[in-house]
Amino acid sequence: MAGRNGRTVRDLRRANRGAVLQRLYFDGPLSRFELGPATGLSSGSVSNVVADLIGDGLVEEAGSVDSDGGRPRTLLRVTPDSGHMIGVDVGETRVRVELFDLTLTELARAERPLEQQRYEVDVIVDHIHAGITEVLTAAGLAPERLLGVGIGVPGIVEHTPDRGAVVHGQTIGWDAVALESLLRSGSPLPDGVPRFIDNGARTLGQAEMWFGAGRGARNALVVLFGSGVGACLVTPEAEHGRAVEWGHLTVRVRGRRCRCGALGCLEAYAGAESLLARWREEGGRAPRDADEETALTAMLAAAYPPDGTAADPVALAVLEETAEYLGAGLSDLINLFQPERILMGGWAGLQLGARFLPAVRKHALSYALRHPAENVTIELGSLGPDAVTVGAAILPLADFFARGGRRPDPDPESPPPAWRRALRERAPH
Structure with a gap:
């Protein structure tokens, strides 16, 4: 009634x-x-x-x-063991899968490295399936006990009625990839376990707002600084966060070509991939055949030698220029959204860390309008490199809370979703 x-x-x-x-x-x-x-x-x-x-x-x-x-x-x-969630981070260098109990205590994890610049969809799907099987086996947990699986991905995620979550990842070569349908095909999980797919910056923002440095803020921006850059905007109107393709704001007309194909994007100057490329172009000695994390570590050691030797002027100059571009990009967010808090996370943001942040903060506040700049704080996120997977696991947890702590009951009267019909049609008869 x-x-x-x-x-x-x-x-x-x-x-x-x-x-x-x-x-x-x-x-x-x-x-x-x-x-x-x-x-x-x-x-x-x-x-x-x-x-x-x-x-x-x-x-x-x-x-x-x-x-x-x-x-x-x-x-x-x-009760901690009354429910379990899996969080997946499809990152730039690896696919990370973590199993959590209801209080988000990690029970098991699996990682699958990705070759540089290789985002083959089938490989990613296989890594996710294998990682899910590995963490469930390690914890001795039946898949039916999962509340759901949350997955953070690069790109724009479109939720469609017929194909589920579709990913538009222009920078990684994904053109309308029906990821949810692909993940359900050959999945180690029963059909009834929900999958929640969203932008990685949004899952990072969700984690920082629930458990990290964003707690208590009504208006905040959480920035993901990795190979590229992205952001999650949290406001009273979008309390669960909204992904913002911040990395593709134009910061220089006819500037460097971004991996999205456009010219002059912020990501072409402020992402770790472009930062390292500019160091090499200026004669920097990056280690051969190293992944981005290893190369960035080497660049930081060159710019800020731990043993007190002379700094590499090229590495230092590129880092200082990157700080100015990143600060200018943050000033756009400050002027547009007037947040009370900006948090920087992502593997590159955390690796650059406290040494890099003062310069970023100085440039952001100098480029922004005075009034919103006076009312914002810019800090590092507090959850470390697992923040994206934690945020991804929050997606099924938030859904569980919204349903009052009840698992979804399949409705036998409803027609099967389109992804399930498509799988049946493709199955051999």
């Missing part, structure tokens, strides 16, 4: 369960008494919801605390 606002009793119960679960998840352990003010629910509603969640094995007792003049209050927390 639906009420005046169109919400049914089932909707209300789901929302109440979700509210209690989230408060315990982020702020627990909490007592039933504390859950009332934290969720806005009556004491009777809290008792009913908690009993329901305990019965489902999602919540458990976690000791007690003394109360003012009364009986000790029992504390409650989310």
Whole structure:
């Protein structure tokens, strides 16, 4: 039965369960008494919801605390092993797969290196399948127990009704790749396990906003600085974040050619790939046949020698120029969105780290309008190199909370999705 606002009793119960679960998840352990003010629910509603969640094995007792003049209050927390998620980071140098319990404690991980500039779709799909099998086997977990798999990818992700998630990755040569359909074909997981595919910058932003340096901010930008650059915008209107193709803003007319094919993109100057290319072009001695992470480490050691020897002036000049381009790019974000916080993450951003950030900050604030520049802080992300996989695992977790801690029930009356019909048609008869 639906009420005046169109919400049914089932909707209300789901929302109440979700509210209690989230408060315990982020702020627990909490007592039933504390859950009332934290969720806005009556004491009777809290008792009913908690009993329901305990019965489902999602919540458990976690000791007690003394109360003012009364009986000790029992504390409650989310049961860690009551649900599991997998996060996948399709990065520039590797595919990383991690298995987490419901509290995002890592249980197992697998990594598959990628050859430089090689983004063959079939290889990526095989790496993801093999990684999922490896982490489930290592943890001894049945695939049916997963709440879902989240996958962060480079490029624009389009969610279509007929082919699921489709990736438009111009910089890596992916033209409308129906990744969700491909991942379900030959998957080690049952059809009922949801897959959530999104831009890697958005999953990074999701992780930093939930658990990292973005907590408490209403308006924030989380920047992914890797081979290329991207960003995730978080506002009250887009509280779960929105990927922004920031790397393809034009910063120099008729400038360097970007790997997307255009001229003068920020990514052609500020991404790790272009940074290293400019060092080599200026005569820098990058190690032969090294991957980008190893080469960037060598460049940093040349620019900032740890033993006090003279710095390589070429490496230092390229890094300083990159800091100015990156700062100028951040000033565009400051002027456009007026965030209260900007966080820089991604493997290259973390590797450049605190030594690089002051110069980036100085240039960003000098290029930006004075008022928004005075109200923004620019810092490093706090979750380290696993932030994209953590954020990817948050995608099924957020969906689980939105459903009040209930797994999706397949509707036998509904027609099968298009990706499933396509697989059946392709199967040999």
